[in-house]
Amino acid sequence: xDIQAYIQSGVIESYxxxxxxxxxxxxxxxxxxxxxxxxxxxxxxxxxxxQTLPSFAEPVAPxxxxxxxxxxxxxxxxINKGAREIPMQPAGAKRVAMPARYVxxxxxxxxxxxAAFNIYLYGKYTKANQEYLGLLNERxxxxxxxxIYQTKLSTLQENMQLMTAPEMLKVxxxxxxxxxxxxxxxxxxxxxxxxxxxVNNLPAAPAGKQYQLWALVDGKPIDxxxxxxxxNLCPLKTIERAEAFAITLEKEGGSPIPDLSQLxxxxxxxx
Amino acid sequence: MKGAPTYTEQELVGLLKQRTxxxxxxxxxxxxxxxxxxxxxxxxxxxxxxxxxxxVFVKIWRQIEQYDAAKGRLFTWMYNIARTTSIDMLxxxxxxxxxxxxxxxxxHAELPDRxxxxxxxxxxxxxxxxxxxxxxxxxxxxxxxxxxxxEIAGMLNIxxxxxxxxxxxxxxxxxxxxxx
Numbered sequence: 001x002d003i004q005a006y007i008q009s010g011v012i013e014s015y016x017x018x019x020x021x022x023x024x025x026x027x028x029x030x031x032x033x034x035x036x037x038x039x040x041x042x043x044x045x046x047x048x049x050x051q052t053l054p055s056f057a058e059p060v061a062p063x064x065x066x067x068x069x070x071x072x073x074x075x076x077x078x079i080n081k082g083a084r085e086i087p088m089q090p091a092g093a094k095r096v097a098m099p100a101r102y103v104x105x106x107x108x109x110x111x112x113x114x115a116a117f118n119i120y121l122y123g124k125y126t127k128a129n130q131e132y133l134g135l136l137n138e139r140x141x142x143x144x145x146x147x148i149y150q151t152k153l154s155t156l157q158e159n160m161q162l163m164t165a166p167e168m169l170k171v172x173x174x175x176x177x178x179x180x181x182x183x184x185x186x187x188x189x190x191x192x193x194x195x196x197x198x199v200n201n202l203p204a205a206p207a208g209k210q211y212q213l214w215a216l217v218d219g220k221p222i223d224x225x226x227x228x229x230x231x232n233l234c235p236l237k238t239i240e241r242a243e244a245f246a247i248t249l250e251k252e253g254g255s256p257i258p259d260l261s262q263l264x265x266x267x268x269x270x271x
Numbered sequence: 272m273k274g275a276p277t278y279t280e281q282e283l284v285g286l287l288k289q290r291t292x293x294x295x296x297x298x299x300x301x302x303x304x305x306x307x308x309x310x311x312x313x314x315x316x317x318x319x320x321x322x323x324x325x326x327v328f329v330k331i332w333r334q335i336e337q338y339d340a341a342k343g344r345l346f347t348w349m350y351n352i353a354r355t356t357s358i359d360m361l362x363x364x365x366x367x368x369x370x371x372x373x374x375x376x377x378x379h380a381e382l383p384d385r386x387x388x389x390x391x392x393x394x395x396x397x398x399x400x401x402x403x404x405x406x407x408x409x410x411x412x413x414x415x416x417x418x419x420x421x422e423i424a425g426m427l428n429i430x431x432x433x434x435x436x437x438x439x440x441x442x443x444x445x446x447x448x449x450x451x
Contacts, residue, residue, distance in 0.1 A: 010439025013446055016343075018351050019413045019438070021420055042343075045446070050346040052449050056395040057304035058311045064321060065299050068328045072295065 006031070007041045016045045159233040163198075167191045171245050173267030182264045186213070186245045187233065195224055195236045195245075202264060205249060212250045214258050215242035221258050244268045280345040287335045298331070302346075306353045312395030313357035313415050323360050327353045358417035401448050406441035413438055 014020040015028045032039040167190045175182030183200035211227040225236030246266035248258040286294035314320045330352050399410050412418045424431040
């Protein structure tokens, strides 16, 4: 090995200055034990460094001496406190981690508690929802009932207007002998000749049968209309002239001639 | 130094191991400006350099037992602490956060060979003023920024062997030029 070439290569300066790589450092440390010339060259370079660097010294502010002395008196752990120092280790690296199984156990407990609470809440939700649907249904029923009553009330009001009108002629038709319980009333508008029938009491018509109103004109019965499913004042036909009104039970749809054996009520027009 | 006792390195090591204020005072008075020159050469920021200087003294104070005279001079040992602590600061998150505009590419733009204000260099960095540009870049990257030879070869796109040879040549030149 050419010792002089090695010494002059600059590797010793690199080593002393701290910029030699690991391989160069290992090699030099081995060689300086073997070759005193190399060891001497290293010592010479170190001397050069210690004599040269003071020429590049920079003054330090006087308070720094006291500050640094104070820092040296602190316990090792708090030396770097407050200073903008290099973080020696990533923050939190030394934090003692909770054993994984405790974490896992805690997670399971939390999960179970959460699941139980969810079931409880779902139960409450279902019950409340059922109650809500019940109330909603009830409200709909009440509203529709209300509509029905309103319709009935307005019909009754209309009927009342008709019955109490001054041109309206009232013809009471009591039950004939043997059918005294029966009663019906004709309201006859003397100006437009319209006939309305109010059934006060008639037996329910048997299947296939229907009540028919007749007007007696000059002793002859004239069809005045069929009694449909009508609970209040039922508008029937227009009759120009009549001496009396009567109701018979006829076949469904009515007959041209009344079956007098089935006569229920009859009333004369009071002129 | 004026009239004060001077110690050899060996005596100073013994004093430091006693950890007296007198030992610290001597160490500080004799070495703080030189160590500060090393630190400022790398850091180029007085405020940050002050923090690094304190850390360097803390390390010397606490690690003096680990100093082995057989491996080299006390001064070389302290010099290495100052340089590595400074490089560590350059690499630290705090430094990068406070100097964000100095990205890797911009560091190249700020290489001394492209600077115009050489006169404002601080501390040891003044030592490379006399080098020619291609040597200056290598000393800047390896010594003052702490990159490895492999990293420098990649950054400058030149062969590793060339990097090694040029760094050694530049340092030899420095040693020859800077003589007392």
